[in-house]
Amino acid sequence: MSRNGIRDQVAIVGMGCTPFGERWDKGVNDLLVDAAKDTIASAGVTLDDIDAFWLGTMTSGTSGVTLSKPLKIDYKPVTRVENFCATGSEAFRNACYAVASGAYDLVMAIGVEKLKDTGYSGLTGIRPVGDGTDAALSSPAAFSFLAPAYAHRYGVDPEEMKQVMSRIAWKNHRNGAVNPRAQFRKEVAMETITRSPKVAGDLGVFDCSGVSDGSAAAIICRAEDAHRYTDHPLYVKALSFVAGPASGAGDPDYDYTTFPEVVRSAEDAYRQAGITDPRSQLAMAEVHDCFTPTELVLMEDFGFSERGLAWKDVLAGAFDRDGDLPVNPDGGLKSFGHPIGASGLRMLFECWLQLRGEAPPERQITTVGPGRSLGLTHNLGGAPGECVSFVAIVGPERSA
């Protein structure tokens, strides 16, 4: 199989992101208009300048009309995409390919989700008519299998495991606390996290990402055109996406300590971007921390930590905002919130701010420098053993 990638062929030249959270005052249309308005301003263009649109949303609308109607788009292609929690990233990926193909000069990828209008506090889904045999487990329950499996395999004491999980939530809340767009903008004490009411397995309320509303968008053009729009574009180094055979639930060899889909997509993305030592070559990573054990396992699947040792790196603060490799410096799904279709683009927005030096000083990461300027974003959708995984790598410098 040939996976050539489109390294340095396209660039992001404008981005926008609404505040995430319980946006009772904003509908889907408002969120889309807010994100689009900020994004075109960021790129210095008008909606008329954009040739085609990709809209990512899982539950907040179907078809391109969901976007063309509120933005009053004049008879242009609008593609609505959905790919579980990787929906926003999938909109971005397809928009990039459209530009790389030469079909369009300037495109927008925009993601939106309005989760808080359902009347339920957790995530609710829309399913096709089924045969009724799917176990009715919630998402936290499906992901809660990771924690005991990891602790069992690597001999981590259950109480220590809980500390590791809480440390991840603590870090992401600390990062979100200084981010004005984040859903939860308060630091939370370790003890509060550890003692929070159980949702599923060992997962407490504070081990789960925020259910929220929000929208984010990017404008993409060919790399050689980028400086027409901005002095500081962000070049796309790698895009990888895999859907697995969903075998985990039926494969006795799967042990719930890894996401094979993530391992494959990471390998693919690293190859496209020429990365051999991600922990030292990446300046930051925005990963899919839907639940705290997910982030723990991802540190190993991405090669940021050796197998069985991520828990020690977490406790040592390696992935803190001022650590070796900042992970989720914007607060992550945990505290920035997770409006599904918008999350992938929100992660890119953090790369947009941090890698270009536009993050406010109080939360600017310090790892960015000569020879180390790449950011990674990652979404996974589904559940352990049955998921899709997306990885992007972006950077402010275009290779020669």
Place this chain on the structure above:
Amino acid sequence: MSTGILTWGVYLPYWRLQRSAIGATLGGPSGRGTRSVASYDEDTTTMGVEAARRALAALDGPLPDELVFSTPAPAYLDKTNATAVHAAVGLPEWAGAYDLLGSVRSASAALRVAEVQARTDGRRTLAVVADLRTGLAGGPEERDSGDGAAAFVFGPSDGAAPVAAELVAHAAASSEFLDRWRTPGETDSKVWEERFGQEVYVPLVEEATAGALKRAGLVATDIDHLAVAGLHVRAVQAAGKSLGVRPEAAVADRNAVVGNLGAAQAGLLLADTLEQAGPGELIALVVVADGADVFLVRTTDALPSLREARAAKGLATVADLAVAGRDDLPYARFLTWRDELRREPPRRPDPERPGAPATWRVTPWKSAFTASDCRVCGFRHLPPSRVCLRCRTIDEMDPVRMADAVGQVATFTVDHLAYSPSPPVVGAVVDFDGGGRYRCEMTDVDPERLGIGTRVEMAFRILSTAHGVNNYFWKARPVGTPAGGAGDDGGDEA
């Protein structure tokens, strides 16, 4: 060639309600002992499936090709309930499956029809009787009843399966009078003053018993075991004493521990007696309901060896089952399960109703838990798959029934968020002995005693009910429940 009972199976639910819990909650006198309680995910159909599975587990040779299911508490009207049992135990498509519903007495008809069918047509016929009894809070019905099911296979004796007991004679007496009645849709029965029923029933029982004995050319003192079933307590007691049967022949009921199983009571008593009687002994099964039915049954010389074979297969006896339940069910939870207490529902969307065509397409999987084995590499797929997960070969699969497989918990979780009529949901990943992994819900489980490695078996249950549709599927439960014996098998690595 003799014809009769080839095998039997009894199902009693995991849960017991202490009668004292009722008095403790409502005030008033406290009863003694316990009653059996079907869990929130059980009904007469699922209990009937479990009884039938236990009967068939002890049966060698071909599966029955006719099924009669009887209950006064059917899960559905119009739609046949027996077809769910038929599908779950994997009877052949050509086997007839029929309901005999409504009255308590219809269970007698199920036993009679199956016996006659087996004798006249020479076909193996499965009779399943089940009951789920609720009553109003604080009433004798609630306190003294129980839930459960029993199943019998009638058929001609053959090399593979000798007859355990033969019917010697049957006689009935019928009478139209008002003893007990319930209008459709109600869960509580009304009864007339008990002394009236006793007055009417006793002569009817005497008449039917005399008729049966006469047909058999026997006298009352020939009866070695007298089992009297009926919801009318006084009539049952009085009839037992008025028949001239030797006092030591009286079969003790299990009412103190499991309650009176209503329509399933006769099945329970018959199975219980078959598990204790010697060869060549005469059992009189008397059913008191709107008249009387008397079945005179003689055990055969094969009975002891059949019982040994059952024990060797690990089939629990009625005596074992009766004392094995978990008896700390809170009364409030019992009321909730029976819709007698209006509770705040979980703040989650209601479950969806499963689609009829989607369900029908996967009947072997959904109803009988039939997986698929790859013919090329042997990998086992749950649910069945057309493409092999291991070797990717397409459409080279053999079906394999996994409903009777056992396995162990690979990992598990307690889900406080998922919708359930009785939260939390316990989910587990099960690795089956001989291959295959499946993630499913667990039932009849104490999460505190659940661990990686806990041995589990499959149980036919209701996953959810939506728009009047019972979504029947399989859950895992610790092996040995209701004995609660899972502690010996696992829990060490949690």
